[in-house]
Amino acid sequence: MTNDDSSQITERKRGSGVKLVYDLLRDEILDLKLVPGSAIDEVQLAARFGMSRTPIREALVRLAGEGLIETLPNRSTMVSNIDFLGMPAYFDALVLMYRVTTRLAAQHHRADDLLIIRERQAEFSAAVAAQDALAMIATNADFHSAIAAAGRNAYYANFFDRLLGEGRRMLRLYYQSYEDRLPARYVDEHEEIIAAVEARDVTEADRLGKAHGEQIVEQIGRLLTRNDRLDIDL
Amino acid sequence: MTNDDSSQITERKRGSGVKLVYDLLRDEILDLKLVPGSAIDEVQLAARFGMSRTPIREALVRLAGEGLIETLPNRSTMVSNIDFLGMPAYFDALVLMYRVTTRLAAQHHRADDLLIIRERQAEFSAAVAAQDALAMIATNADFHSAIAAAGRNAYYANFFDRLLGEGRRMLRLYYQSYEDRLPARYVDEHEEIIAAVEARDVTEADRLGKAHGEQIVEQIGRLLTRNDRLDIDL
DNA sequence: TGTATTTTTTTTGTCGACAAAGAAAATGGA
DNA sequence: TCCATTTTCTTTGTCGACAAAAAAAATACA
Numbered sequence: 001m002t003n004d005d006s007s008q009i010t011e012r013k014r015g016s017g018v019k020l021v022y023d024l025l026r027d028e029i030l031d032l033k034l035v036p037g038s039a040i041d042e043v044q045l046a047a048r049f050g051m052s053r054t055p056i057r058e059a060l061v062r063l064a065g066e067g068l069i070e071t072l073p074n075r076s077t078m079v080s081n082i083d084f085l086g087m088p089a090y091f092d093a094l095v096l097m098y099r100v101t102t103r104l105a106a107q108h109h110r111a112d113d114l115l116i117i118r119e120r121q122a123e124f125s126a127a128v129a130a131q132d133a134l135a136m137i138a139t140n141a142d143f144h145s146a147i148a149a150a151g152r153n154a155y156y157a158n159f160f161d162r163l164l165g166e167g168r169r170m171l172r173l174y175y176q177s178y179e180d181r182l183p184a185r186y187v188d189e190h191e192e193i194i195a196a197v198e199a200r201d202v203t204e205a206d207r208l209g210k211a212h213g214e215q216i217v218e219q220i221g222r223l224l225t226r227n228d229r230l231d232i233d234l
Numbered sequence: 235m236t237n238d239d240s241s242q243i244t245e246r247k248r249g250s251g252v253k254l255v256y257d258l259l260r261d262e263i264l265d266l267k268l269v270p271g272s273a274i275d276e277v278q279l280a281a282r283f284g285m286s287r288t289p290i291r292e293a294l295v296r297l298a299g300e301g302l303i304e305t306l307p308n309r310s311t312m313v314s315n316i317d318f319l320g321m322p323a324y325f326d327a328l329v330l331m332y333r334v335t336t337r338l339a340a341q342h343h344r345a346d347d348l349l350i351i352r353e354r355q356a357e358f359s360a361a362v363a364a365q366d367a368l369a370m371i372a373t374n375a376d377f378h379s380a381i382a383a384a385g386r387n388a389y390y391a392n393f394f395d396r397l398l399g400e401g402r403r404m405l406r407l408y409y410q411s412y413e414d415r416l417p418a419r420y421v422d423e424h425e426e427i428i429a430a431v432e433a434r435d436v437t438e439a440d441r442l443g444k445a446h447g448e449q450i451v452e453q454i455g456r457l458l459t460r461n462d463r464l465d466i467d468l
Numbered sequence: 469t470g471t472a473t474t475t476t477t478t479t480t481g482t483c484g485a486c487a488a489a490g491a492a493a494a495t496g497g498a
Numbered sequence: 499t500c501c502a503t504t505t506t507c508t509t510t511g512t513c514g515a516c517a518a519a520a521a522a523a524a525t526a527c528a
Contacts, residue, residue: 275508276509277508277510291511308511310510311510
């Protein structure tokens with residue numbers, strides 16, 4: 001069981017609590033362990049983590065800042081719903097960022113960037129081999145995040161990270177249904193991207209980034225049109 | 235003294251305090267009333283606003299989430315420094331967003347969007363006429379934010395808003411030196427943009443957005459190379 | 469039985485207080 | 499006088515408690 005919460009009330013370092021709660025909650029939201037629309041109770045979380053409501057609250061504020069939870073004034077805070085109506089806009093932004101970050105990585109990457117990128121790709125590849133859907137999704141996001149970091153534009157990288165986070169939830173929907181269908185293809189595409197980046201072939205990097213993004217978008221779109229009975233309310 | 239804080243301790247509605255502090259602090263940061271690098275004291279703010287540290291803290295957490303303040307663990311939190319080293323990256327992102335949002339506005343705007351955009355343009359024009367530098371900067375950002383909103387892509391709009399916010403600080407530096415130099419030109423350019431958006435001329439909107447962005451970038455660049463003795467530490 | 473009103477419950481927003489973590493100041497020794 | 503160590507001071511991080519708001523339940527009335 002991954003969700004074993006026999007939380008021993010261990011001594012925590014001052015200030016580490018917020019990050020702990022934030023990271024865990026963020027992961028649970030992005031992995032859809034916390035269903036969109038479900039309520040979040042502060043006191044319950046406080047009990048679960050063995051701490052006061054204050055640090056919990058701070059973590060929630062940060063999550064709200066990223067749009068991962070929504071907080072009705074004076075009333076319950078809940079996990080944000082996936083904005084299906086906004087998906088065209090999302091995909092538009094995502095593909096553009098795929099292009100821009102890959103292109104910039106080809107231009108500005110340094111030697112050690114490639115090491116990190118290859119590491120992420122190895123992790124992704126391992127997750128695919130292990131058929132671990134959750135790990136695939138997370139490591140895929142990490143891979144592209146590393147590409148963005150190599151592009152040396154913090155503004156794009158931040159924005160892209162946010163998009164990838166939101167994307168994790170949609171990909172989770174995807175892999176819930178089609179489980180281990182064609183991720184091998186993504187491994188190959190990642191390899192191509194790495195090659196283009198290493199060769200500093202900006203045009204090719206741009207093309208591959210665009211193709212990779214549109215690929216994913218198309219897959220998700222196909223899922224949503226074929227299997228539109230989701231256990232999540234719009 | 236602009237900072238006259240004879241704050242009468244008036245009754246506030248529950249939950250309004252955070253927004254109050256957040257908005258005011260954000261404005262003060264973006265207008266450079268709070269100097270980058272200067273320390274922020276929670277108890278002082280609490281006294282100033284006549285409330286407890288808790289809502290102050292929440293406002294600070296949100297500001298930190300947007301990168302407007304930085305918080306050293308256990309030690310003072312301070313207004314974020316302007317990242318001059320990252321300026322090329324910033325300008326790159328800014329110009330791209332000028333293009334994308336203007337282009338999308340031309341595609342997707344609706345009738346009432348234009349009303350709002352014209353309103354913002356009127357406010358900007360008024361600020362220029364009144365030679366009110368701070369108002370010029372703020373209303374200029376509002377104008378482009380309205381354009382982005384008309385583009386109907388919340389992801390771009392959010393990102394662009396963040397960039398424009400950061401830009402307000404740099405523009406503030408600009409107008410501190412060159413005061414009321416050539417904003418009239420911007421008014422005209424805004425009018426051209428409005429016309430292109432209204433005509434749904436995507437190509438022209440893209441071109442104008444790009445030109446407008448590069449214009450501003452060039453201005454700031456010229457300032458920084460000519461007058462590099464800033465009263466702000468890197 | 470159905471609806472309006474009151475009461476209770478639940479959950480958030482705010483507060484004051486205290487402990488921890490550094491930084492600054494004070495002390496002591498050479 | 500200079501440096502190391504201890505002490506004080508400042509500022510944050512966390513806590514438990516209480517009040518406000520809204521929802522849910524209970525009550526009263528037709």
